[in-house]
Amino acid sequence: MFSKNQSKNDIALSKRLSYLLRHGAVKEGLNIKPNGFITVEDLLNKSLLQYTIDDIKRVVKTNNKQRFTLATIDGILKIKANQGHSIPTINQLSLRILEFIDFDIIHGTYLKYWPKIKTEGLSRMKRNHIHFAKGLNFINGLRQSADLFIYVNFDKAKEDGLIFLESENGIVLCAGNSKGFIETRYFLKVITRDGQTLNFN
Numbered sequence: 001m002f003s004k005n006q007s008k009n010d011i012a013l014s015k016r017l018s019y020l021l022r023h024g025a026v027k028e029g030l031n032i033k034p035n036g037f038i039t040v041e042d043l044l045n046k047s048l049l050q051y052t053i054d055d056i057k058r059v060v061k062t063n064n065k066q067r068f069t070l071a072t073i074d075g076i077l078k079i080k081a082n083q084g085h086s087i088p089t090i091n092q093l094s095l096r097i098l099e100f101i102d103f104d105i106i107h108g109t110y111l112k113y114w115p116k117i118k119t120e121g122l123s124r125m126k127r128n129h130i131h132f133a134k135g136l137n138f139i140n141g142l143r144q145s146a147d148l149f150i151y152v153n154f155d156k157a158k159e160d161g162l163i164f165l166e167s168e169n170g171i172v173l174c175a176g177n178s179k180g181f182i183e184t185r186y187f188l189k190v191i192t193r194d195g196q197t198l199n200f201n
Contacts, residue, residue: 013051014059018067020047021081026089034092036080037071043079053077065140066169083167086126095165095173101154103134105164105172108146111192118200121183122150122176129165129173130182140170148198151188162186 020043025032028047032038040053048056056079060068070079083093107122107130124130132152133141142149154164157174162182165173176182190198 010055010059010062013048013055014063014067016048017043017056017059017079018081018084021068021079022084023086026087032087032090034089036085036090036093037073037078038080040070040077040079069168082169083129083131083171083173085128088128090128094168098154098158098164098166098172101134101164104136105132105134105152105154106136106142107132107150107152108142109148109150110146111148114148114190114198117150118184118198121181121186124176124180129175132164132172132174134170134172137170141172147193149191149193151190152182153186153188157182157186160186 020028020030021032021036021038025038030038030042030046040056043056044051044053057070060070060079067081067084068079069082070077072078080093085093109117122130131141136142136149138144158164162174162177167173174182184200187200190200192198
């Protein structure tokens with residue numbers, strides 16, 4: 001979701017930053033650290049020639065989903081995506097392990113994927129983690145267009161060794177099992193957008 005005040009150029013920059021910081025940094029020859037940070041100067045010089053530091057600062061500030069973090073580290077301005085990475089070497093993000101929860105953990109997806117999910121479970125696919133929202137949160141965690149909501153049994157999954165993490169912008173993450181899946185036996189319930197409960201047993 002983008003702010004109503006964002007211009008088309010800012011939306012394009014936000015999407016470009018998401019790609020570079022989550023997936024494309026290595027391919028684009030950018031020096032991305034295990035904690036996900038890239039220097040803003042490197043980004044501007046190599047991949048974002050048409051933008052300025054002020055453009056990046058504005059996009060980070062106005063992004064409703066708080067996808068990015070800007071920080072001055074050792075006197076150098078750096079930026080990272082808070083979650084959503086597919087680059088395997090990004091393994092030192094600032095993630096908090098969840099020991100207990102007082103909210104629902106929900107994965108939002110689409111009905112067209114249900115036949116495969118019902119058979120295989122949730123997959124992290126090419127990403128490092130499967131993403132979840134804290135409750136029915138369409139600002140952080142769920143796409144506005146999602147029409148299927150999968151509730152996960154946190155206690156059962158955690159008891160069996162699955163690790164749930166929380167990102168700096170409040171997204172719940174889980175890498176799944178050794179094959180990258182959260183099996184259907186850890187589903188609590190599956191509900192469509194119009195309130196229909198689906199069977200997964």
